Amino acid sequence: MALSRIVALLQRHLYLYKRSLARLMEIFYWPLLDLLVWGYVTVYLAQMPGALPFVAAFLLGAMILWDILYRSQQGISISLLEEIWSRNLLNLFVSPLRPGEFLAAMMALSIFKLSTAAAVTVTLAWLIYSFDFFMMGLYLVPFVVNLVVLGWAIGIVTAALILRYGQKAEVLAWGLTFLFQPVSAVFYPVSVLPGWLQEIARYIPAAHVFEGMREVIAHGRVAEEHLLWAFALNGAYVAGSLIYFYHVFRSVRERGLLLRVGE
Amino acid sequence: MEVRGLTKRFGDLTAVDDVTFDLFPGEILGILGPNGAGKTTLIQLLLHVLTPTAGRIYVFGLDLDRHREAILSRVNFSSAYVSMPSSLTVRENLQVFARLYQVSPAPERIAHLLKLLEIDDLAAKITGTLSSGQITRLCLAKALLNEPRILFLDEPTASLDPDIADKTRRLLRRLRDETGMAVVYTSHNMKEMEELCDRLLFLSKGRVLASGTPTALRDRFRGGTLEEVYLKVVRGEA
Structure with a gap:
């Protein structure tokens, strides 16, 4: 891996964000709207007689953490689409750039994007709703790490599908993460799901993170089992996504799709 | 560059069929052929974005499949059908690619190329606001950033006005003479190919139908111009 090539791609995307108000808005716009809608829903629910304890923290914490996962995935898939939209993909892959360097740059970019968005939402949640995101203390670190890594795994699979099927697959860049949402127990516990969905949720890293988040908020601790499951599953997800990406990349080179996607 | 028995099949279609040729330092090799002849497929194979x-x-002297990175750092490519990120300025685009090709010192190289391609007054302009001819020159500047030993150009003058196209051809010849850079060039402009190329490969249905210097090909096929030779060869009248 050549650091300079990774930095070159990062530099290219940072230039883009420096100049494009629309792209900057994209980082802030949806998190802000989500925060306002979910925030006032939680205010309303908290005022109801017999309201669940910690409902505001559950929902706002979940919303912010879900956005981290979503931004992490988009950091990879939307960045690939940017190269396709600007007919720049072929320029990149006729250079010495390796596919692994491309992915590494996109991962670094996703950290920039999600950190920026999270900083805004966390601050606004505190200012508007007095919600302290850091109430989860050091548990936040494994939660965030697991969600970022899961977002990368989904982003890598999305990127592979876009390379294979071209722009007709670009809708996946916005939609694929949401396929995981119902079984990730983001806004409700796994226990409310029917048995067969609970079985699926056991193998979704995000479900363990959100279950853990609720435990921390309610009891100040988390069962280690959740964190271990999340890390182990994420290891498998990332390995699987990389194997799939490289397999697709080889196939794309054999079929000559890079030019068709990139032109 | 040595190309030996290069073949590419897509299912039943043979896009490039047993192509063999050499490219020597300082040589400008033109690849001619009708649409669908396999020119672009051949260039993709030579740039390792397509597997033979x-x-x-x-x-x-290195196997492209095993030494991709070392080889691609010393070659470059420009095409009328590929662009550059439109939201970046001309200078920013070149800075990104200079870093990608590990060019050093990049600012001096970029300034030199901007001047050479007569786009130094556009350095701070957003790429998306440039004319197609200006974008082509920016792509050429990108392609020259790493002082390539082999330059692949796919219809590079397609969107240039005659004045700039002529200047581009002169520039390529000058760079070839000064640096020994080899060029693989495709174009449908026969006059341009005749004027610029040291040697030509005629491709049809993926096969090399004929090769040689423009003069030798005109003599061999008794054509007054390269265009007449081209029409004879691709229509099977030769």
């Missing part, structure tokens, strides 16, 4: 079904490509 059979055959080998050796560049600088």
Whole structure:
């Protein structure tokens, strides 16, 4: 891996964000709207007689953490689409750039994007709703790490599908993460799901993170089992996504799709 | 560059069929052929963005398949059909690619190329606001950033006005003379190919139908111009 090539791609995307108000808005716009809608829903629910304890923290914490996962995935898939939209993909892959360097740059970019968005939402949640995101203390670190890594795994699979099927697959860049949402127990516990969905949720890293988040908020601790499951599953997800990406990349080179996607 | 028995099949279609040729330092090799002849497929194979079904490509004595990174850092590519990120300025785009190709010192190289391609007054302009001819020159500047030993140009003058196209051809010849850079060039402009190329490969249905210097090909096929030779060869009248 050549650091300079990774930095070159990062530099290219940072230039883009420096100049494009629309792209900057994209980082802030949806998190802000989500925060306002979910925030006032939680205010309303908290005022109801017999309201669940910690409902505001559950929902706002979940919303912010879900956005981290979503931004992490988009950091990879939307960045690939940017190269396709600007007919720049072929320029990149006729250079010495390796596919692994491309992915590494996109991962670094996703950290920039999600950190920026999270900083805004966390601050606004505190200012508007007095919600302290850091109430989860050091548990936040494994939660965030697991969600970022899961977002990368989904982003890598999305990127592979876009390379294979071209722009007709670009809708996946916005939609694929949401396929995981119902079984990730983001806004409700796994226990409310029917048995067969609970079985699926056991193998979704995000479900363990959100279950853990609720435990921390309610009891100040988390069962280690959740964190271990999340890390182990994420290891498998990332390995699987990389194997799939490289397999697709080889196939794309054999079929000559890079030019068709990139032109 | 040595190309031996290069073949690419897509299912039943043979896009490149047992192509063998050499490219020598300082040579400008033109690839001619009708649409669908396999020119773009051949260039993709030579740039390692397409995997051959059979055959080998050796560049600088190295196997392209095994030494991709080392080879691609010393070659470059520009095409009328590929662009550059439109939201970046001309200078920013070149800075990104200079870093990608590990060019040093980049600011001096970029300033030199901007001047050479007569786009120094556009350095701070957003790429998306440039004319197609200006974008082509920016792409050429990108392609020259790493002082390539082999430059692949796919219809590079397609969107240039005659004045700039002529200047571009002169520039390529000058760079070839000064640096020994080899060029693989495709174009449908026969006059341009005749004027610029040292040697031509005629491709049809993926096969090399004829090759040689423009003069030798005109003599061999008794054509007054390269365009007449081209029409005879591709229509099977030769």
